[in-house]
Amino acid sequence: MEIKEINCQNCEQPFEEGFKFCPNCGQKTNEELTIGVLFYNTISNYLSFDAKFLRSFAPLMFRPGYLARAFVEGKRSQYLHPGNMYLFVSVIFFFLFSFLVNDWSKDANDLNKKIAEADVVENSEAQRKRDSINNQIVLNALKQNQNLIGMSDEELARTDSIMRSQKLGGLKTSWGFNKSKVDSLVAIGASEDVIFKEMGMSEDAGYFERQIYKGSLDIAKGSGFGNIIKRMFDAVPIAMFILLPLFALLLKLFYFRRGRYSYHLVFSFYFFSFLFMVFAMLLGVDLVFEEFPGWISWLIVLSTFFYFYMALLHFYKRHWFTTLLKSGVITFIFLLTMIPTAFGVLFVFGLANA
Template identity: 60%
Template sequence: METKQVKCKNCEKPYKEGFQFCPHCGQKTNDELTLSVLFYNTISNYFSFDARFLKSFIPLMIKPGYLAKKFIEGKRLMYLHPAQMYLFISVVFFFLFSFSIAEWEKEAVRFNEKIAKAPLQIDMPDEAKAELDSVKNMEVLKNLKNNKAILGLKDEDLKKADSIIQTDTDDINMSWDFNKKKIDSLIAVGAEENVIYKEMGMSDDASYFERRMYRGVLNLAKGTGAGNMLRRAFDAVPITMFILLPLFALILKIFYFRKGRYSYHLVFTFYLFSFLFMLFAILMAINRFVIEIPGWILTLIVLSTFFYFYFGLLRFYERNWFTTLLKGTVISTIFSIFVVITTVSLVLFGFMNA
């Protein structure tokens, strides 16, 4: 007797009647739309992710190279996928990091406002600078008070003068290479940027790079550049990390070229960067919401990440300790150079696009 065939509503391939799941695509044959059916995939995927993340968290933090080695050996459902873990942890890290960036941005704006008010710095002997002390400032204020009627000054004007004189400006050591007062006047009257650039000293045949640099300096002179510069640089960090991560895997491939394909080294890199982001995220969370961690402890923790990297290389690549130490040091040095170059590039990018 011939068994009745039915067609799957998902993949449209035939199968024998009576199956609870399609043998081709795995979809449940009973397609009655209930709340459980509607949210089954979402809930199951969420708790599957949650369970695998919890299983992966402890080995990630205390067993360097363990997860990468298990993934290469074929255990790819027990623990969270390396790319998935990296994406999840990086989102948490950048969310917490945004709070620090917001504070730094405010500080940068305040500092930039001080810079914008700084006059042209004039070099003078140390003896002459010593005379410009608090006593001298108080004499200036006293003369202003005694002659306020002649000068037409009000009490409010004297208060402003007092605040300016008493303001601590020792931290500002800004020297402008142009006539700051004239530039301020051009800004006040709404002069075109090209006119201001010329007055600042930009060449007639300025390149795109030179023009952007003068734009950054002008924004600093206006008192708006530092905050925008920091924000622009921060916005470029996630994209930069997606460049640095595969670059790090490429460096590993060069030093361990006999240990498999590029994807082999990329797995190790994903888990390593996940550990670094998770560690820094935990430190930021503690520092912000629990207790402020002393700077020397933070420094020791950051330096200890090299040992995590070293033991991870030992476990994952299975080489002797001396060769691993040598390669780990060279790899860290090369990558640090790229990080410095990237950091400088980000600052320049933020400055030129402030």
Template identity: 50%
Template structure:
């Protein structure tokens, strides 16, 4: 006798009557919507996540490479998933780090305000000097006027008058101040104060008439920065972009390991290793920043010692995960760290800073 069939409300696949869960999608069969059902998945998922994180914390911090090795071996529910671990710890890190970022931006904004105020004061002094210069020039012209009128009687030529004019000139005007901006600040300040169009100012800054989108964007942002000295905004944009940049840097970090350990599993295995290693880094620095800010000001030498210890953690992780002797693990870890920290990361952060400048 064929058993009665019912249809799942979620996936609409048939199954035998009497099942408590759908064999196709796993949803509970008699899942009537109540307050308890509404919050059950959220609460159960939260406590499941919490339990797995606590189980993962000690191995992550004190057993380098263990979680990655266990995950690759197939134990994928006992501990927190590597990507989930990374995202959770990264959120914690940037939340704590944001307190330092906010203080840094406040200092930058204050410094830039002082720079703008100083520049405006210089502008006022320049105007006063310019008035003095015009006044002295008028006096000089008044003194020379009788001589010019009687030049024939005195036997003076035009060349003699020009020489006399240059001798009696007194330069009291404001000096042209060239700075690292790459243009004449006095000229740009004058154009801004006179209400000149942005196009005119761009030309004075050095933009070519046939400038393309990219070159024009640089001058647009350059003028915006010169007017506002918005270094704090650029700094904030740069910091906000770091989490996104890490999603590109971490796979690249895994690619380095794939190159150096190309016979030790698929690329996904190296990516798992990278997820857990970066999770350790974020968690360690989260603890350091949190303790320094709210509990105890850790001496600098201890901070540096803890930061330097992350390399030895990497070596220990490589020894466990890739099952290689410590000499080769140390050499390969050193080479990868060198190229990644001294070449890839600096270039990436310079590019990130440039992008932050273009789009802040």
């Protein structure tokens, strides 16, 4: 009897007719694309993900090291994959963190605007009178010592004219360029090259020099501080994707014989997911309850160090005292290397987003 074969519509591998599911990829052999099928697949995939997250949430928060240990031991269908867990929790964290960044950016721009406007606002009447008196004192001193310092009548008259015509309370010299002229160029819509040239940028300026002048121009406009904060925020996820593998590498160095690098990476994914979840909950509480006690937040943050110790203890199953020492040293080294690494990434990618 001849066996009739058909090809799977998904993987195109042949199989015997009569199978309800492809033995190679698992797709149904006769499933027409209807509205019901479309929404059933969408909802079932979402509910499957949602159920795994809910099953994984309690162990992640209250059983340090358990999920990582279960995953490396082969229990990989019951709980959410470490990579998916990290991505899901980090999206929640950065979504909530964006509200805080917007507030920081607004406050920074308000401060920046006050600083920028303060450089062009004239002084009070009392300040102008004091400046006028001080100028007159200087002129009188010059006249009394004119012969001693060798100043001619023409030079003295020119100095007198300059000091009397000077716009008191005008531009400060802290900008390093003529801010009034730069403001005029911005107002008429001049190109950045023209404005940067007026600010003093060299003719053969490279990328980084241009970015520095661009940042200075933003500050002069009153929006530079907020832009800097937003650029740094945009670079934080990239910095974390670099720091997480470095953290796993650090674990590998301290637990060299306790598994492949991938094992330590699994631990790192779950541990950073825990950190993001804690910080996300703190941000959520802070957004809802403005008067939430700060000491409680700091206590929760400090408890993450204890969580890290317990997670190492349960995952690597080493002596408690050895684990305590290693957790302290790993934390110290990571924080020591995290700061320059994070700032380097923030600087490079922050400028790239400028």
